[in-house]
Amino acid sequence: xxxxxxxxxxxxxxxxxxxxxxxxxxxxxxxxxxxxxxxxxxxxxxxxxxxxxxxxxxxxxxxxxxxxxxxxxxxxxxxxxxxxxxxxxxxxxxxxxxxxxxxxxxxxxxxxxxxxxxxxxxxxxxxxxxxxxxxxxxxxxxxxxxxxxxxxxxxxxxxxxxxxxxxxxxxxxxxxxxxxxxxxxxxxxxxxxxxxxxxxxxxxxxxxxxxxxxxxxxxxxxxxxxxxxxxxxxxxxxxxxxxxxxxxxxxxxxxxxxxxxxxxxxxxxxxxxxxxxxxxxxxxxxxxxxxxxxxxxxxxxxxxxxxxxxxxxxxxxxxxxxxxxxxxxxxxxxxxxxxxxxxxxxxxxxxxxxxxxxxxxxxxxxxxxxxxxxxxxxxxxxxxxxxxxxxxxxxxxxxxxxx
Amino acid sequence: xxxxxxxxxxxxxxxxxxxxxxxxxxxxxxxxxxxxxxxxxxxxxxxxxxxxxxxxxxxxxxxxxxxxxxxxxxxxxxxxxxxxxxxxxxxxxxxxxxxxxxxxxxxxxxxxxxxxxxxxxxxxxxxxxxxxxxxxxxxxxxxxxxxxxxxxxxxxxxxxxxxxxxxxxxxxxxxxxxxxxxxxxxxxxxxxxxxxxxxxxxxxxxxxxxxxxxxxxxxxxxxxxxxxxxxxxxxxxxxxxxxxxxxxxxxxxxxxxxxxxxxxxxxxxxxxxxxxxxxxxxxxxxxxxxxxxxxxxxxxxxxxxxxxxxxxxxxxxxxxxxxxxxxxxxxxxxxxxxxxxx
Numbered sequence: 001x002x003x004x005x006x007x008x009x010x011x012x013x014x015x016x017x018x019x020x021x022x023x024x025x026x027x028x029x030x031x032x033x034x035x036x037x038x039x040x041x042x043x044x045x046x047x048x049x050x051x052x053x054x055x056x057x058x059x060x061x062x063x064x065x066x067x068x069x070x071x072x073x074x075x076x077x078x079x080x081x082x083x084x085x086x087x088x089x090x091x092x093x094x095x096x097x098x099x100x101x102x103x104x105x106x107x108x109x110x111x112x113x114x115x116x117x118x119x120x121x122x123x124x125x126x127x128x129x130x131x132x133x134x135x136x137x138x139x140x141x142x143x144x145x146x147x148x149x150x151x152x153x154x155x156x157x158x159x160x161x162x163x164x165x166x167x168x169x170x171x172x173x174x175x176x177x178x179x180x181x182x183x184x185x186x187x188x189x190x191x192x193x194x195x196x197x198x199x200x201x202x203x204x205x206x207x208x209x210x211x212x213x214x215x216x217x218x219x220x221x222x223x224x225x226x227x228x229x230x231x232x233x234x235x236x237x238x239x240x241x242x243x244x245x246x247x248x249x250x251x252x253x254x255x256x257x258x259x260x261x262x263x264x265x266x267x268x269x270x271x272x273x274x275x276x277x278x279x280x281x282x283x284x285x286x287x288x289x290x291x292x293x294x295x296x297x298x299x300x301x302x303x304x305x306x307x308x309x310x311x312x313x314x315x316x317x318x319x320x321x322x323x324x325x326x327x328x329x330x331x332x333x334x335x336x337x338x339x340x341x342x343x344x345x346x347x348x349x350x351x352x353x354x355x356x357x358x359x360x361x362x363x364x365x366x367x368x369x370x371x372x373x374x375x376x377x378x379x380x381x382x383x384x385x386x387x388x389x390x391x392x393x394x395x396x397x398x399x400x401x402x403x
Numbered sequence: 404x405x406x407x408x409x410x411x412x413x414x415x416x417x418x419x420x421x422x423x424x425x426x427x428x429x430x431x432x433x434x435x436x437x438x439x440x441x442x443x444x445x446x447x448x449x450x451x452x453x454x455x456x457x458x459x460x461x462x463x464x465x466x467x468x469x470x471x472x473x474x475x476x477x478x479x480x481x482x483x484x485x486x487x488x489x490x491x492x493x494x495x496x497x498x499x500x501x502x503x504x505x506x507x508x509x510x511x512x513x514x515x516x517x518x519x520x521x522x523x524x525x526x527x528x529x530x531x532x533x534x535x536x537x538x539x540x541x542x543x544x545x546x547x548x549x550x551x552x553x554x555x556x557x558x559x560x561x562x563x564x565x566x567x568x569x570x571x572x573x574x575x576x577x578x579x580x581x582x583x584x585x586x587x588x589x590x591x592x593x594x595x596x597x598x599x600x601x602x603x604x605x606x607x608x609x610x611x612x613x614x615x616x617x618x619x620x621x622x623x624x625x626x627x628x629x630x631x632x633x634x635x636x637x638x639x640x641x642x643x644x645x646x647x648x649x650x651x652x653x654x655x656x657x658x659x660x661x662x663x664x665x666x667x668x669x670x671x672x673x674x675x676x677x678x679x680x681x682x683x684x685x686x687x688x689x690x691x692x693x694x695x696x697x698x699x700x701x702x703x704x705x706x707x708x709x710x711x712x713x714x715x716x717x718x719x720x721x722x723x724x725x726x727x728x729x730x731x732x733x734x735x736x737x738x739x740x741x742x743x744x745x
Contacts, residue, residue: 075565078577087566259548349585351580357556357579367493
């Protein structure tokens with residue numbers, strides 16, 4: 001295209017100015033010149049749009065700038081993740097709460113949808129007719145109903161099917177289920193808890209070391225040490241030991257029915273639950289198809305060859321099929337993760353205080369639409385790029401290593 | 404990187420593109436050219452702005468828009484109603500999508516000063532209240548400590564709610580919805596024990612939206628002042644004056660006893676100088692506004708005076724059945740007080 005334009009420009013130039021045409025036809029010049037022109041055009045356009053916006057805002061005396069972020073927000077947020085928030089805190093802090101709420105639902109959704117998607121995807125290939133058909137029905141239903149409707153469905157189901165707070169279902173003592181969500185007992189905060197967390201991290205590190213040792217051991221001796229039991233033992237045992245050493249505190253913060261709702265313990269709100277269920281089941285439908293196509297894409301000969309050397313069906317799946325299928329599965333799955341994260345912004349429809357919900361409220365109270373929208377876009381862009389970055393790293397990690 | 408840049412450019416363009424539509428001072432011209440007034444209204448609030456199954460809009464806020472259209476264009480039907488959510492309303496006005504915003508909007512300092520809009524007056528004095536299920540056993544807002552409250556986002560309601568509970572040293576848990584319908588259906592489904600909005604809104608919800616009005620009650624406390632009124636874009640003083648004085652003329656008409664029924668008689672026979680000035684029989688009030696002499700005559704003739712609008716939409720003749728209260732004429736002990744039309 002650029003070449004054609006260049007040629008035309010050269011043709012139309014009058015004979016005495018042939019040198020200019022020749023200059024334009026020089027591939028080295030062309031390679032740089034047109035890029036500079038395009039870039040300059042983009043910069044001019046952006047500059048024009050920004051200055052026009054600023055002029056318009058000025059003319060109508062609409063306040064601009066990010067100074068409002070340190071002002072008192074004045075509104076409450078229904079649920080918070082990790083950080084405490086009061087109405088007297090700033091808009092900036094409100095944004096942080098919204099962002100963390102988004103991250104919480106997105107991360108949980110990614111983990112759960114991957115698990116469910118993998119199970120359903122493999123189930124579609126099952127030789128059991130019923131399981132395969134059920135998995136197909138799941139995929140078709142989930143993929144073909146708009147997510148917003150699914151969210152309304154889950155939220156409606158929770159609001160209508162569950163009893164009101166006063167008649168809450170006691171699932172097990174200390175765990176109550178009602179229209180106000182799931183309220184459950186948690187251990188009363190104790191100084192030993194952070195140490196238990198540390199012990200758990202140490203156990204994970206120990207598992208990694210043990211796993212590497214096991215691999216080496218197997219390579220040297222041909223015998224595979226048991227992996228599951230020692231790992232589980234470390235993961236549960238280490239924190240338990242710390243807990244015992246800390247005097248085994250057993251005091252629980254049990255929810256009790258106050259005038260209107262259960263107070264104490266921790267709760268999962270219906271809004272969060274509906275959003276998580278909707279996002280998870282919807283995205284799992286897509287991931288299932290990706291997993292299935294990834295497995296089918298590995299040549300049948302691989303399976304036959306693996307069986308021929310005497311590997312069991314599980315080992316065929318684990319050692320031959322999945323490592324090759326993963327290379328096909330990971331890139332499209334990355335975009336599903338991105339979709340899930342972005343789709344979480346539908347939370348506003350069902351009252352979950354995610355980034356967009358908090359951002360919209362702020363936008364309305366301050367009237368600074370451009371700033372608020374920019375913040376939201378920057379947040380989603382950062383989250384999405386982080387996910388992409390991680391998944392690309394993982395993709396490289398599992399890619400075929402050519403020798 | 405390139406993608407990021409385009410994204411930013413596209414976003415800015417979206418804002419500016421909209422903002423470029425209107426320029427200062429030309430709202431009147433563009434209304435005359437178009438032949439209609441574009442009016443931002445609520446998506447559906449009985450008594451204020453609601454569309455029936457044939458798409459006919461009714462309500463106090465809607466009638467104000469029709470009165471403006473009657474005064475400016477000459478016909479109260481020459482209105483394009485643009486239903487707006489609480490969130491969209493200011494952006495729609497700022498960007499020129501609507502000429503007037505008449506959407507039960509509370510006049511506050513922040514909105515008046517930093518949103519690029521002007522409030523043209525007050526057409527309804529309201530206050531925020533609480534609605535609870537009758538069987539909750541609550542008689543006062545002071546008993547609401549710890550309750551879950553359903554509320555619509557982007558409103559002063561959300562802020563008043565926080566202020567009230569902070570002042571009373573009580574706690575609550577907000578469940579915030581973007582949509583009015585969603586917030587209501589969550590409340591009726593029992594997700595929250597309390598619903599809060601302006602008291603006129605509560606009356607509308609109780610009488611029109613509730614499955615059974617007797618199952619709900621409105622608590623006596625009024626926790627805020629909510630002066631609701633129409634607003635226009637900044638930077639167009641001529642249009643601002645028209646929006647302001649149409650509202651004043653409607654209120655003055657009630658005070659002077661001019662109704663849609665007796666208006667022709669009054670115009671022909673009244674010797675009252677105020678009545679003559681309002682109806683264009685003397686003076687040059689219309690000319691000063693850049694309109695013809697019969698601007699107020701048409702508005703009152705076609706839509707009735709403020710009192711008629713009130714009774715028809717939210718007053719005793721309507722399902723809401725609100726008494727005049729603060730919205731009575733100042734001569735009757737209310738707050739409706741029209742500056743002199745002279």
